[in-house]
Amino acid sequence: MTEQERIHCDEVVASLLEYLDxxxxxxxxxxxxxxxxxxxxxxxxxxxxxxLRRRLQALATEPPPDSLKRRxxxxxxxx
Amino acid sequence: xxxxxxxxxxxxxxxxxxxxxxxxxxxxxxxxxxEELADRLYGVALRFTRxxxxxxxxxxxxxxxxxxxxxxxxxxxxxxxxxxxxxxxxFFSQCRHRREETLAAEEDExxxxxxxxxxxxFLLWWGNPEQELINKLLCEDLDRALGxxxxxxxxVVVSVDLLGHSYAEVAGMLGVPVGTxxxxxxxxxxxxxxxxWQQAQAAGLVRGSxxxxxxxx
Ligand SMILES: [Zn+2]
Numbered sequence: 001m002t003e004q005e006r007i008h009c010d011e012v013v014a015s016l017l018e019y020l021d022x023x024x025x026x027x028x029x030x031x032x033x034x035x036x037x038x039x040x041x042x043x044x045x046x047x048x049x050x051x052l053r054r055r056l057q058a059l060a061t062e063p064p065p066d067s068l069k070r071r072x073x074x075x076x077x078x079x
Numbered sequence: 080x081x082x083x084x085x086x087x088x089x090x091x092x093x094x095x096x097x098x099x100x101x102x103x104x105x106x107x108x109x110x111x112x113x114e115e116l117a118d119r120l121y122g123v124a125l126r127f128t129r130x131x132x133x134x135x136x137x138x139x140x141x142x143x144x145x146x147x148x149x150x151x152x153x154x155x156x157x158x159x160x161x162x163x164x165x166x167x168x169x170f171f172s173q174c175r176h177r178r179e180e181t182l183a184a185e186e187d188e189x190x191x192x193x194x195x196x197x198x199x200x201f202l203l204w205w206g207n208p209e210q211e212l213i214n215k216l217l218c219e220d221l222d223r224a225l226g227x228x229x230x231x232x233x234x235v236v237v238s239v240d241l242l243g244h245s246y247a248e249v250a251g252m253l254g255v256p257v258g259t260x261x262x263x264x265x266x267x268x269x270x271x272x273x274x275x276w277q278q279a280q281a282a283g284l285v286r287g288s289x290x291x292x293x294x295x296x
Contacts, residue, residue, distance in 0.1 A: 017268065018261070021239060023246055048194045048209040052272075053240055055213060055221055060241040062122035068135045072117065072142060076110050079146055 007031050012042045020049055109149060112158050113142055120166060126237045127170045129226050141166040163242050164252070171252050174230060190265070191273040197285070215284050216275065224274035232267035235260055 012035050018024055019032045036043045064072075113120075120141065124134035145162045152161055197208040225233060234253075238244045239260075246264070250257045279285045 017265070021246070021264075044209065045194050048197075048213070051209070051213045052193070055216060055218075056225070056236075056240050058218060059126055059222055059225065060122045061118045062125050064117045064121040064138070065131065065135070068121060068138060069117070071135065071139055072113060075139060075142055076106075076113065079106055079109070 007035055009035075009039060009042055012036070012039070013045065016042075016046060016049060020046065020053070105149060108155070109146060112162075116159060116162065120162070123163065123166060123237060123241060124170070126222075126225060126241060127167075127234065129233075137166065137170055140169055144169065164244070164248070167238055167242065167244065167249075168252050171234065174234065174253075189269065191269040191276070193272040193276055196276050212279060212284060216279070220275060220278050220282075224271050224278060227274050228267055228270055232263055232270060235263045236267045236271065239264060 012032055015024065015028065015032060019029060024032065036046055117138075120138045121134060124137040124141075125131065128134045128137055141162065145165050148165070152158065193212070194209060197212060225236065228236065235249055238249045238252075239246070244252075246257050246260045250260045253260070276285070
């Protein structure tokens with residue numbers, strides 16, 4: 001990789017969340033990935049953001065209360 | 080339209096004659112998927128609305144709409160993604176009536192980063208500070224921090240982080256430019272991490288003065 005193509009930590013930090021969201025084009029994603037493979041600090045940062053997101057994603061699951069189960073059953077029985 | 084399709088499918092399934100196979104399959108398929116996804120439908124609805132009764136209403140409305148639109152779902156392997164888009168759309172359409180609140184919340188929020196806080200030189204850690212914090216945070220901590228976000232911020236975080244929607248999808252559902260989704264998401268995450276940091280400090284999970292954790296960098 002030439003010096004011109006190499007990116008710096010601050011650029012990685014600025015684009016990291018978009019990278020993790022899968023919102024970057026192939027070229028930018030590849031540049032970030034090359035950097036993460038070489039830079040321990042940015043790699044740790046990316047791992048931390050991923051781990052935090054996994055914890056957050058656990059909030060997407062919550063047992064429905066009985067009242068909702070009954071209501072859904074009633075709705076489905078109508079179909 | 081919804082009434083019509085509800086009625087016709089009911090007649091299909093309940094008429095005295097042998098019901099058409101596809102109608103029976105549809106209903107079985109649908110009921111099974113709803114049962115499988117009930118935990119997630121309710122969980123996501125609860126994060127969107129922050130209110131149990133409103134979450135129940137949102138899930139119920141979503142299920143009724145999904146059934147009405149089921150014939151339009153061509154690839155059934157996409158059912159999950161599809162029904163959560165209906166749920167998000169239903170929630171957003173309720174939000175659109177409250178535009179003032181949305182605009183009022185577009186305040187400045189700098190890029191607060193938990194990672195940076197954990198790597199401040201005055202904090203003494205053994206081992207891996209990020210991993211320790213991640214392990215010590217309770218679901219209640221995350222729930223409280225997410226719940227404290229303004230509605231329009233929470234909506235994008237739930238859509239992108241919990242549901243995996245793209246910025247473009249969220250922009251389409253909210254009727255705003257992609258750039259608006261991106262900036263709301265940045266502010267929302269910054270605010271979320273700030274709230275988690277403050278909670279972690281209050282709980283004694285991180286050492287460091289409260290002053291340092293507050294306003295300035
Ligand atoms: Zn770096």
